[in-house]
Amino acid sequence: MRSLKALAGLALGVSLFATAAVAGEIVLNSDQSDPAPKKAMEELIADFQKANPGITVKWNNFDHEGYKSAIRNFLTADAPDVAAWYAGNRMAPFVKAGLFEDVSDVWKDNGLDDALKSASASMTIDGKKWGVPYTYYQWGIYYNKDVYKKAGVTEPKNWAEFVANCEKFKAAGVDCLTTGDKGGWPAAGIFDYINMRTNGYEFHMDLTAGKVKWTDPKVKATFAEWAKVVPYMSANATAIDWQDAAALMAQGKAANYVMGNFAVDTFKKGGMTNDNLGFMIFPEITAGIPRAEEAPTDTFHIPSGAKNKADARKFLAFVASADAQTKMNATLGQLPVNNKATAADDPFIKTGFTELSSAYALAQFFDRDAPADMAKAGMDGFQEFITHPENIDAILERLDKVAAKVYK
Amino acid sequence: MQKSTQAGFWKKNQRALAPWFFMAPGIIMFLVYVIYPIFQSIGISFYEWDGLGPKTYVGLQNYRDLLDDDSFYTSLKNNVIWLVLYLLAIPAGLAVALFLNQTVAGIRLYKSLFFFPFVISQVVVGLIFTWFYAPGFGILPHVINFFTGTPTAILADDKYATYGVIAAGLWPQTAYCMILYLTGLNNISPDQVEAARMDNAKGWSMLWHIIIPQLRPATFIALVVTVIGALRSFDLISVMTVGGPFGSTRVLSYFMYEQSLSEYGTAMGYGAAIAVVLFAIMLVFISLFIVRMLSQERNA
Missing domain, CATH: 1.10.3720.10 (MetI-like)
Incomplete structure (x- = not known):
């Protein structure tokens, strides 16, 4: 065994030697495979190189889905100097395994504790900062204004009105709430919101951190609220891709869709415009609970195995700067995290900016707040719930069983 | 002298050894990519491991969880x-x-x-x-x-x-x-x-x-x-x-x-x-x- 390890070490050493970066070069691995993010990255890299002559960035762009498993390999085998990832619990396994570098100094030297305040908590583990956030986006309810008009319904002020509206949409032959849950995560967005509005942010965080049981009466209360709208949700949601459900709304067959701001592009491709695409903050359920929002944050990190950490720190500082974030997020169509940056001139981005900056707290999203295997079991449970709401007790007991394994 | 014994050994056993030499590439591949991973998988199944951190030996716990x-x-x-x-x-x-x-x-x-x-x-x-x-x-x-x-x-x-x-x-x-x-x-x-x-x-x-x-x-x-x-x-x-x-x-x-x-x-x-x-x-x-x-x- 020892000889095997030595051999592996030798092989690793050789490969390190072979791929050792040229002085002044940083290797950047990320997953901006869609057109807009790709363009934003290209601009960012060009601007960084202009601002830091002598440093070149070697960018390896991965496929979005493939990246999630690739990162586990390259962090241990052949670490780049900078890697893209996500905030919150999603980065915890890498931090705990010692694969990410502590970058608290970058935060301190560049005044980021103040400028990136809204994302500070989600970048902190054990009192240290492990990366730099560069973009986030809001979630909420997107709706079809034409359908609202047709059904004679106005924007609801609270959850009770939302549920009451559903009856009217049904009379008009429209699905009140649509979702395309084949991937499992869209329904998780609905759960996050109903739980945060019913029980508050702290309870939601305790649940995703495994501090409370899924069979807790408060969780049951959440599902009871959800059960009120399940009969009005699009049929066969578990077999539909999220984009196909967006088409249902664009075609006027559905009224509301709980989604992230990235879906605006899809709605517009389906023929919607700023005139008939509406956005509202998820309505209040339990009165008086401080309003928390979903804002998944994308981040850059320095792997602890990086070869050129000095230049990588320069890159992180650059990405965190107000100017870089303003420009990058204008291309991305998302919100800059730096509070000195300016958000793009777009109605949805402007609303999102106010929504998030006035929020009591920000959640990262179910599959980033909960550990991966818990998230998977949870999303399976949500799928079962929207198909068979009557199974709720069995679902919650099963989730407790998984939780007992995940959080030990 | 030594050379001739070597040649002698080869001559004597040529018929028995040649097939093994011809099969060697296949056998080595098979051992490394099929047989070894099978035993490795069986070994890993007795551990709790996230693929990154240290492994903990848990005996048959994974199989009990499975049931x-x-x-x-x-x-x-x-x-x-x-x-x-x-x-x-x-x-x-x-x-x-x-x-x-x-x-x-x-x-x-x-x-x-x-x-x-x-x-x-x-x-x-x-x-x-x-x-x-x-x-x-x-x-x-x-x-x-x-x-x-x-x-x-x-x-x-x-x-x-x-x-x-x-x-x-x-x-x-x-x-x-x-x-x-x-x-x-x-x-x-x-x-x-x-x-x-x-x-x-x-x-x-x-x-x-x-x-x-x-x-x-x-x-x-x-x-x-x-x-x-x-x-x-x-x-x-x-x-x-x-x-x-x-x-x-x-x-x-x-x-x-x-x-x-x-x-x-x-x-x-x-x-x-x-x-x-x-x-x-x-x-x-x-x-x-x-x-x-x-x-x-x-x-x-």
Whole structure:
């Protein structure tokens, strides 16, 4: 065994030697495979190189889905100097395994504790900062204004009105709430919101951190609220891709869709415009609970195995700067995290900016707040719930069983 | 002096050693890429490991968890359903082969068209069937709606989804069995058929007593590839349902992937335990086939 390890070490050493970066070069691995993010990255890299002559960035762009498993390999085998990832619990396994570098100094030297305040908590583990956030986006309810008009319904002020509206949409032959849950995560967005509005942010965080049981009466209360709208949700949601459900709304067959701001592009491709695409903050359920929002944050990190950490720190500082974030997020169509940056001139981005900056707290999203295997079991449970709401007790007991394994 | 003894050794043992040298590349590959990983998987299944951090030895805990996991039983049940229904590809393939085994103008073209589903990628097959089943724009829900009044979307319903995926899998598998039988039919001895005709054998009795016995080698191969195909079904499930709705279409191989290699799973030990169970099931079939093959070789 020892000889095997030595051999592996030798092989690793050789490969390190072979791929050792040229002085002044940083290797950047990320997953901006869609057109807009790709363009934003290209601009960012060009601007960084202009601002830091002598440093070149070697960018390896991965496929979005493939990246999630690739990162586990390259962090241990052949670490780049900078890697893209996500905030919150999603980065915890890498931090705990010692694969990410502590970058608290970058935060301190560049005044980021103040400028990136809204994302500070989600970048902190054990009192240290492990990366730099560069973009986030809001979630909420997107709706079809034409359908609202047709059904004679106005924007609801609270959850009770939302549920009451559903009856009217049904009379008009429209699905009140649509979702395309084949991937499992869209329904998780609905759960996050109903739980945060019913029980508050702290309870939601305790649940995703495994501090409370899924069979807790408060969780049951959440599902009871959800059960009120399940009969009005699009049929066969578990077999539909999220984009196909967006088409249902664009075609006027559905009224509301709980989604992230990235879906605006899809709605517009389906023929919607700023005139008939509406956005509202998820309505209040339990009165008086401080309003928390979903804002998944994308981040850059320095792997602890990086070869050129000095230049990588320069890159992180650059990405965190107000100017870089303003420009990058204008291309991305998302919100800059730096509070000195300016958000793009777009109605949805402007609303999102106010929504998030006035929020009591920000959640990262179910599959980033909960550990991966818990998230998977949870999303399976949500799928079962929207198909068979009557199974709720069995679902919650099963989730407790998984939780007992995940959080030990 | 030394040289001559070396040469002597080589000369003496040349016949015994040469085959090993020729087989060496294959044997080494097989040891490194097949045998070693099997034992490595069995080893990992006794640990709790996330693939990054340190491993903790947990003994048989992963297997105990497995026995307490509803998803495991769902996957196991689906594997059995796959195994049983996938065998339909054999009679279906035989039927198509018999139908195509005639001399008509352009028969080669028809044969290749029937073989087509096997040539295209499983991913494409899965996509086509997903669209076929899709609620809204797929044709099947409309057809079902016409007869029953409710547009059932097969893949959205946990009761039917597995059958929907198997139906998609049967399409290329039937083509595969067909091609095996077509080659088999070419080797049917015309004398026997002629003799049977003299004895007044026709239709079913001809098929059952004369043709099928002669197709036995083809049937054997078809059985082997179909059983293996059923047990390693993965791509169709991944493309068509992603294991859903709520895990109801998972089979063991997909369950393993989900637990240890997918976006949401890093439980290497647990995944390895599933792999060991799947391996044990496959081993039953593989040993049956090998025993049969060996006994045939001996008799031959």
